[in-house]
Amino acid sequence: MAQNKAFVLFPVKKQSEARVVITGAGVVSALGIGWRANAEGFRTGRVAFGPVTLFDVSRQRAKTAAEVRLPESSSNGEDRASQLLMLATKEAWTQANWEPGNDLPLVLGTTSGGMSLGEAFYRQAITTPGKRRGQPTRVLHYQPQRQALELANAFGFSGPITIIANACASGANAVGHAFELVRSGQAQRVLTGGYDALSHLVFAGFDSLQALSTTQCRPFDAARDGLGLGEGAAMLCLESLAHAQQRGTTILGEIVGYGAASDPHHLTQPDPEGNAAYQAMSAACENARIRPEQIDYINAHGTGTSLNDSAEALAITRLLGNPPARVPVSSTKPSVGHLLGAAGAIEAVVSLMALREGWLPPTGTTRELDALCNFPVVRETTRAEPQCVLSNSFGFGGANAALVLRRYS
Amino acid sequence: MSAVAVGGIGVVSPAGWGLKALRETLASGAPGAVQKLARPGLEKPLDVRQVPAPAQRPACFQHPRLRRSSAITRFAVSAGLEALGKNEVARFGIVTCVMSGCVQYSRRFYHEVLDNPAAASPLLFPETVFNAPGSHLGSVLGNVSMNYTLVGDPGTFLQGLALGATWVAEGRIDGCLVVGAEEVDWVTSESFRMFDKDFLLAEGAGAIYLREPRQQSEVTLECVTDSHLYSGRSRLEGAKAMRAQLPAADLLVDGIQGMRRYDRAEIEAWRDWTGQRLSPKRLLGEGLMAASPWQCIAAIDALQQGRCSSALVSVVGCNQQAIGAQFVRA
Numbered sequence: 001m002a003q004n005k006a007f008v009l010f011p012v013k014k015q016s017e018a019r020v021v022i023t024g025a026g027v028v029s030a031l032g033i034g035w036r037a038n039a040e041g042f043r044t045g046r047v048a049f050g051p052v053t054l055f056d057v058s059r060q061r062a063k064t065a066a067e068v069r070l071p072e073s074s075s076n077g078e079d080r081a082s083q084l085l086m087l088a089t090k091e092a093w094t095q096a097n098w099e100p101g102n103d104l105p106l107v108l109g110t111t112s113g114g115m116s117l118g119e120a121f122y123r124q125a126i127t128t129p130g131k132r133r134g135q136p137t138r139v140l141h142y143q144p145q146r147q148a149l150e151l152a153n154a155f156g157f158s159g160p161i162t163i164i165a166n167a168c169a170s171g172a173n174a175v176g177h178a179f180e181l182v183r184s185g186q187a188q189r190v191l192t193g194g195y196d197a198l199s200h201l202v203f204a205g206f207d208s209l210q211a212l213s214t215t216q217c218r219p220f221d222a223a224r225d226g227l228g229l230g231e232g233a234a235m236l237c238l239e240s241l242a243h244a245q246q247r248g249t250t251i252l253g254e255i256v257g258y259g260a261a262s263d264p265h266h267l268t269q270p271d272p273e274g275n276a277a278y279q280a281m282s283a284a285c286e287n288a289r290i291r292p293e294q295i296d297y298i299n300a301h302g303t304g305t306s307l308n309d310s311a312e313a314l315a316i317t318r319l320l321g322n323p324p325a326r327v328p329v330s331s332t333k334p335s336v337g338h339l340l341g342a343a344g345a346i347e348a349v350v351s352l353m354a355l356r357e358g359w360l361p362p363t364g365t366t367r368e369l370d371a372l373c374n375f376p377v378v379r380e381t382t383r384a385e386p387q388c389v390l391s392n393s394f395g396f397g398g399a400n401a402a403l404v405l406r407r408y409s
Numbered sequence: 410m411s412a413v414a415v416g417g418i419g420v421v422s423p424a425g426w427g428l429k430a431l432r433e434t435l436a437s438g439a440p441g442a443v444q445k446l447a448r449p450g451l452e453k454p455l456d457v458r459q460v461p462a463p464a465q466r467p468a469c470f471q472h473p474r475l476r477r478s479s480a481i482t483r484f485a486v487s488a489g490l491e492a493l494g495k496n497e498v499a500r501f502g503i504v505t506c507v508m509s510g511c512v513q514y515s516r517r518f519y520h521e522v523l524d525n526p527a528a529a530s531p532l533l534f535p536e537t538v539f540n541a542p543g544s545h546l547g548s549v550l551g552n553v554s555m556n557y558t559l560v561g562d563p564g565t566f567l568q569g570l571a572l573g574a575t576w577v578a579e580g581r582i583d584g585c586l587v588v589g590a591e592e593v594d595w596v597t598s599e600s601f602r603m604f605d606k607d608f609l610l611a612e613g614a615g616a617i618y619l620r621e622p623r624q625q626s627e628v629t630l631e632c633v634t635d636s637h638l639y640s641g642r643s644r645l646e647g648a649k650a651m652r653a654q655l656p657a658a659d660l661l662v663d664g665i666q667g668m669r670r671y672d673r674a675e676i677e678a679w680r681d682w683t684g685q686r687l688s689p690k691r692l693l694g695e696g697l698m699a700a701s702p703w704q705c706i707a708a709i710d711a712l713q714q715g716r717c718s719s720a721l722v723s724v725v726g727c728n729q730q731a732i733g734a735q736f737v738r739a
Contacts, residue, residue: 008654009571009732010633011411011578059527111538113560122519122596129450132603139600143508145561145729152640160636161729162568163560165507165539173557184579201515204522205534262503262556264548267474267535276553396535397544399556 007103009160015185021244021408022252024096024237026088026193027349029336030066030230034091039353042332044381045364049216049228049337054080054116055200062212065198066230066337079114080231081197082147084342086154088193088233093155096237097249098189100156105187106148107162107178109170109194110341113144116199157191165341167395168301169260170194171234172344172403176258178238179403188243193235194345202340203229209268211305217338219302219331220309220377221366227303230337234345251408253352256388257288263398269307274315276400277301281319281390284402288388293325295404296386297360297378299347301394302331303338308394313372320375330378334365344393348403351389355407360384412629413574415736416584417618418706419491421484423458423611423693426467427491428710431689435707440692443609448595455598458611458694460484474548477532478541479514481507481592484614484699485542486549489586492616493550501584502555502576504569505543508562508697511536512594542590554582562726563589563664564636566615566701567734571633573619583620589702590614601695607668611694615702617709628712631719631735632656638730647731648678651723655733659684659717662708664700664724666690675725685717697727705734712738 027034030048031041041048049064057063070083078086085108098104121138124131140146148161164173171194178192206212206229213226244251261283263276270277285292301312317324332350339346350361360382369377391403420427423441424434434441445454460480467487469475475486485505515537521529535541540558547556555576559565566589573585593612601608622629634654637647663679665672665688689703690696696703701724708720719737726732 007635008632009568009635010574010630012575057526059525061527110560118515119519121600122516123523125596125599126450126520129448135600136603139603140728143562143728145565149638149640149729152638158638158640160568161561161638162572163565165510165558165560166556167538167540177557200526201519201522201537204526204529205518205537207526208529208531208534210531260555262544262547262552262554264551264553267541267544267548279553395540396538397540397556397558398547399540399544 012186018183018185018240020179020182020238020255021241022236022352023239023244023249024092025252025349025352026091026235027346028068028084028087029232029346030068031336033087039357041335042350042353042361043359045335045362047335054198060204060207061214062207066228067198068231079117079141081114081195082150084197084233085147085151085195088235089151092235092237098237102158104157104159105181105190106152106159107174107190107192108148109164109174109345110144110196111165111167111170112196112199112202114142114147115201116197117142119200166399167397168340168343169393169395169399169401170341172393172401173260175236175345175348176260176401176403179255179258182238182240189239192238194342195233196231196339196341198229198231213304216365217304217334218365219304219333219363220370220373222368222370224304224306224309227305228337230339232336232339232342232346234342234349253355254406254408255403256406257284257404259283259287259402261400263400268396270311270394272311274311276398277312277315277394278318280400280402284404288404290388292319295327295388295390297354297389298327298329299351299389299391300329300331301392302333304333310372313370317374324374326376328360328376328378330361330363332361334363344401347391351391351405354386355389355405358383358385412631413577413619414622414627414629415617415709416496416620417492417494418709419488419616420703420706421460421488422613422703423460425461426463426487432710434692435689446595446598448599455595456609457593457598458609459593460613469549472549474545478545479511479536479592481511481590482542482545485588485590486546488614488616489546489588492618493586496584496618498584500554500582502573502582503543503547503552504573504585504587505558506566506569506589506698507539507560509591509597510539511541512597513592516594516596562729563697563701564724564726564730564732566698567633567724567732568636570630570734574630577619577621585619586616588614588616589698591697591699605668605671609694611696613696613699615699615706617705625739628709628736628738631737634733636730636732644674644725645677648674648725651731651733652678655721655735658719658721658735660708660711660720662687662704662720662722664690664704666695675723708736712736
């Protein structure tokens with residue numbers, strides 16, 4: 001493999017601002033593998049939840065999750081999270097028709113990396129102390145940077161690897177950071193996205209917080225009772241418009257804005273007024289140089305938990321002004337679950353699908369709308385021609401991020 | 410702006426709490442004490458270097474967010490507050506870097522899950538998340554701006570420095586606190602020993618506060634090299650490529666810790682170095698993401714004390730990248 005070009009991470013040479021376009025998108029979720037299967041599922045609001053089969057949940061409150069059915073051929077000895085990451089990258093890479101290179105930064109979001117390997121390591125360490133068989137491999141491949149390096153090796157590229165672990169906003173932060181690298185001219189192209197596989201520790205963690213729904217994930221429903229966990233990966237090939245045009249490649253859409261803000265209120269609960277969510281959305285709009293009323297659709301974080309949805313509803317209402325602009329909102333988490341570190345990335349891809357294919361993804365499970373929702377919630381398959389979409393992601397620890405995507409013209 | 414200034418430094422290490430303890434240990438050249446950490450299921454304990462209990466409980470630990478927090482959070486907050494000192498800024502960012510992260514609570518929580526998931530503590534789980542230390546630090550400081558947690562091998566701390574410095578240089582924020590932190594647990598100690606039985610895992614944190622330069626004699630971060638990945642090349646090749654990007658300087662602060670096999674790449678890359686040299690990890694142990702800030706802080710302190718006018722930091726990370734930085738004092 002060619003060696004890195006000799007550039008430095010700091011100081012960064014100031015360049016003129018570039019337009020940032022998406023030339024490849026790959027997605028793996030419980031709805032299926034690839035753009036087509038996922039687009040059809042999101043368009044119709046198909047719910048892909050089922051009983052958990054990956055670990056024992058018999059002693060827990062919640063029993064369902066949105067598991068991915070991985071093809072047996074995809075294993076190659078990798079753990080589940082790496083397989084998800086590889087599959088999504090393969091689709092994005094092929095679509096973008098990218099060539100390997102030595103100047104390609106990789107920006108990933110994840111919350112767990114290879115958590116299932118960490119769990120296996122611990123189980124063996126306590127049940128058979130001193131037995132080393134398989135343990136060094138688990139230690140190595142558990143770490144997200146090793147999974148990222150394997151990805152780089154598999155696709156033959158090199159460049160700085162940045163792994164952002166901002167809980168459930170990780171994926172949006174990763175895509176946002178990648179967008180900034182291209183827009184500022186620090187990179188001509190960046191591979192970015194998020195991934196997370198279901199793991200027992202994380203499932204039990206959300207269950208212990210009583211944050212998991214025991215019925216069905218129903219974002220913005222007055223009687224919502226929690227979130228549903230899923231797994232998957234979504235990857236995006238970002239490049240400067242000039243670079244994409246020079247290659248003569250198909251442009252799928254454009255990222256035009258990114259905003260991030262921190263909420264110091266509580267480790268697991270948002271500020272009830274949604275102040276940081278509002279700040280992130282406002283910053284993203286400002287960054288995109290658009291007014292909130294120019295947004296045609298908001299893909300909400302919409303977890304289905306009482307606290308998140310009420311704070312987000314207030315923040316969206318505040319963003320849309322008084323009287324509020326009639327901007328349709330929906331959450332796609334009832335379909336594929338909360339993908340944690342991949343959530344922001346897959347929701348960016350769903351937003352891209354809406355822009356490309358002319359529909360709005362419904363939140364089909366919501367019945368009676370929460371009175372706090374002063375905006376229309378999309379609950380049925382809807383034809384539309386959105387030009388500009390806002391995608392929200394909020395996480396534990398007060399991480400808030402928003403992305404603005406636009407139809408390319 | 411082509412350089413950003415170091416507005417403050419803070420450190421927690423096996424030498425103790427604060428810069429003074431680190432400075433004294435580095436000056437003495439005497440390795441810190443080694444503790445024995447019980448390994449459940451085995452008679453033989455693990456050798457580690459832990460942070461001693463503070464002589465006086467830091468006042469910041471009374472903050473409501475720190476009541477149940479783990480060691481790594483306390484290290485990160487303490488180092489961060491020391492680095493921030495009396496700097497008052499309206500718009501500041503935080504970049505927290507970890508490798509193993511909140512491993513103590515993760516291990517405890519998962520153990521409870523295996524015992525009985527229905528009884529696993531909801532208080533522990535949120536503290537297992539990678540960004541818990543950065544979030545607590547942000548909450549203590551009332552931060553509402555950028556707050557990233559980066560995960561990677563110890564070289565990631567220098568990536569974090571570059572990110573924070575870029576935010577400051579671009580004027581997006583007035584200052585940025587860049588923190589690296591780790592905590593020791595038998596799980597991580599045992600894990601690293603699988604690759605070299607001499608691994609002496611250590612814990613602590615280091616923080617560097619970056620802001621715009623204000624006066625001539627300040628220490629500035631001049632450059633962070635490219636991230637020289639170990640993809641398709643060896644650690645030695647990565648280390649040599651990193652070294653080739655760094656300019657001449659008076660002082661080198663390396664990551665050598667006295668483990669022949671592990672240190673080989675870095676020793677080879679700097680074989681012909683004839684200037685002053687410091688190797689903090691020889692005295693403090695392998696602090697992973699805490700160790701690279703210790704190196705940076707040793708370099709910055711030497712510059713601030715007038716012992717040199719330019720210093721290099723070399724981080725040949727364990728499984729991701731070799732990366733270096735240069736600090737100078739005009």
